[in-house]
Amino acid sequence: LGGTCLNVGCIPSKALLDSSEHFHAAQKDFKEHGIDINAPKVNFEQMVERKRGVVQKTCDGIAFLMKKNKIDVHQGVGSFIDKNNIKVIATDSKEKGKETKIETDKVIIATGSKPTIFPFFPYDKKRFITSTEALELKEVPKKMIIIGGGVIGMELGSVYARLGTEVSVIEFMPSILGSMDSTMGKELERVSKKNLKMKFFLQHKVEEAKQDGDEVVIKAIDKKGKEVEFRADYCLLSVGRSAYTEGLGLENIGIKTDDRGRVDVDDHLETSVKGVYAVGDVVRGAMLAHKAEEEGTMVAEIMAGQKPHINYLLIPGVVYTWPEVASVGYTEEQLKESGRKYKVGSFPFMALGRARASMDTDGLVKVLADEKTDEILGMHIIGARAADMIATGVTAMEFRASAEDIARQSHAHPTYMEAVKEACLAATGNRAMHI
Template sequence: MDSFDVVVIGSGPGGYVAAIRCAQLGMKTAIIEKYSVKGGTCLNVGCIPSKALLDSSHHYESAVKDFDEHGIDISGDVKVNIKNMMKRKSQVVEQTTKGIDFLMDKNNITSFEGVGSFKDKTHIEIKNDKETVEIEAKHSIIATGSKPSTLPFIEIDKERIITSTEILSLNEIPKHLVVIGGGVIGLELGQVYKRLGTDVTVIEYMDRIIPTMDKAQSKELQKVLKKQKVKIKTSHKVKSVERKGNEVIIKADDKKGKEVEFKADYCLVSVGRKPYTKGLGLDNVGIDTNDKGQIPVDEKRKTSVDNIYAIGDVVEGAMLAHKAEEEGSMVAEILAGQKPHIDYNLIPGVVYTWPEVASVGKTEEQLKEDKVEYKSGQFPMRALGRSRASGDLDGFVKILTDKETDEVLGVHMVGARAADLIAEAVTAMEFRASAEDIARMSHAHPTYAEAVKEAAMAATGDRAIHV
């Protein structure tokens, strides 16, 4: 029987990063993945393929709508070849997942294919179609991630009533797509198909889209999406989804309680994700899940069993690939006797629509609820020379600071390259910078990042220069 210092179950961003860090720190490491390819949801049916389609569809939309304005003449019709678009997406995914295999070999990590299940706290059984093997683990890290949630009355048929997994591999462009859920995944994928010519309707139960982010971001993104002719129905409670042939009929109650009906050829159910623990054999080691299906852990991500840890989507906190990565590294370093930490307040959130939406720290609503006295500085993207040059005028940067100390408490932005810009805010907040610190930093001109400087100047006392 093979024995290992650490066995990681799951090869998504949390799992493979944990395995690599364990190996770097001198531990004999193994990783178990039930599928034939590594990378988990993020690399195979999540982050990477969705961003590939977002980029491809953005290129198409630019060619159709913007090239003429930039002095680029295209003779003849510009057409979408959905099969080639999906082929490129698959190639991007394949290149990325092969990269994980390379990293496993480079770091001398033993890979097992199959479902890993605990026989007891130190023995794991691995089953696949060909064989069953058993290995011994001094420590284990559960990194099995999550899968799409649904509503109890919706039957996902994976053909017309679909999740984020199926919509990433359609062989046709829908005529009308109804998206149930106005969160990150629904809006990103809805925008992909809207760019390609689909009539898109988003139905959201809450009174605004991206309801967990700052209200100003929700308002701005909704305004932009409506300008792009995405139909958004907030405060709508979906009560039935039925398929009749190639048509899907969705019924919902609006905010006044009146029943409304939507018809589409595809319905994307995007109401969040739930932890995936099936087949782990948690009962065999006495680990219970909570009412959300999560594995309870302490601040070190240790479960109720002293040598078993859990990270990523399967535990509490934001279901984000980069959060899982940080936890993977942290657990590896804890096992090596180090003392790492994660500031969960500084895990950024991003929506990869265009314009992008990014956020870190406290929202204005949270500060009000916590009765924290704060200042706010905001700067519009359209006031930047860089934005005018590129034509990306929508959005803003908002910085929230402590009223007394000027420490930055939250940064919220909508705009071109916001997903990259948010790292500046995370860096500043990690070092407990004040708005004055950011305002005094020289930012290259012309850049989108100048909006961060200007928002900081606004937060320190209405000092923004270009508004």
């Protein structure tokens, strides 16, 4: 139980990110902190085993909640017979292959997603891998090529770069983290080069992937039209995810999917078949666990006769690299494209006492506000603890707060959150105090 997030996504990747960050800090920062230790070594087997333990405990927690709330769980492959009858073929060891039919009035499709695979990519789960296999490698690669500089590529690239892997990121777009404010991608690229020696090849189109002995070979065309060849031990493909809707028998009830396998739903997340809903990665929008959680709650409330609403603009996005990247609301590029008049306030962590005390001075807070009303339109953070800090931006925008509202609040000193106050001061007449 737990889906992609818990089993092969958010939770296991965060476990490895945290372990690798501890190792990197021991190597790079301890001496300056006055901590002398012998050269630390990576016990990768133990690192992966700890990750498995974290996943198992969390899965057990989900199973406990199901039991506590008297929810029947059928482990198997489910599909529609018709809109009121579901067939489940058991996959658990005790009753494997057993067929069960479930009669129901309402159905929620929440089958999640799987990594997108290029047609030419020789996906063998050994040398040519996706995020699923990257979480279960038996060794730390000497060299790794990552196709795709999005969230997954940057997180897993960070894990292995910290452990000593020479990481090269090949990205088709002009910058990494293409869905976020461009300032975030540029800053993360700069910091990743500086701290982790990661290499970036932007505006490169991958055209061929093959194996040559123990090496993977990737051929790409750069922005000048020149062919470039890359060689490494492993190649990680991280170019997004596709909805997991194959084999559900959607055709049996007349539900169609788009070219990415996603189910079409209305504003209430109901499909074209009355009483059948879909949430999470199988529908439009960002493929985020917390977005899926909100949608699941919304559908449950609709079924109970309530009238809930989700403001998708206020679903935050986070990249768990170090420094972390977090974003909510409009990007500067979106505001420019829409023609809306706005103002910008930013504040670097370098100027923050708390950041200097912890030696985490990379990054900045960027606030976008309406030019006339001062209403906060977007908040973008790259820095230590950005994932937790972004919640203040969500709250502010939920209540349509102005940058002045945040600037007037007392923020505890010394904290990272002071950078948000300073960025809001900068957005209201360039009044930041500590820069």
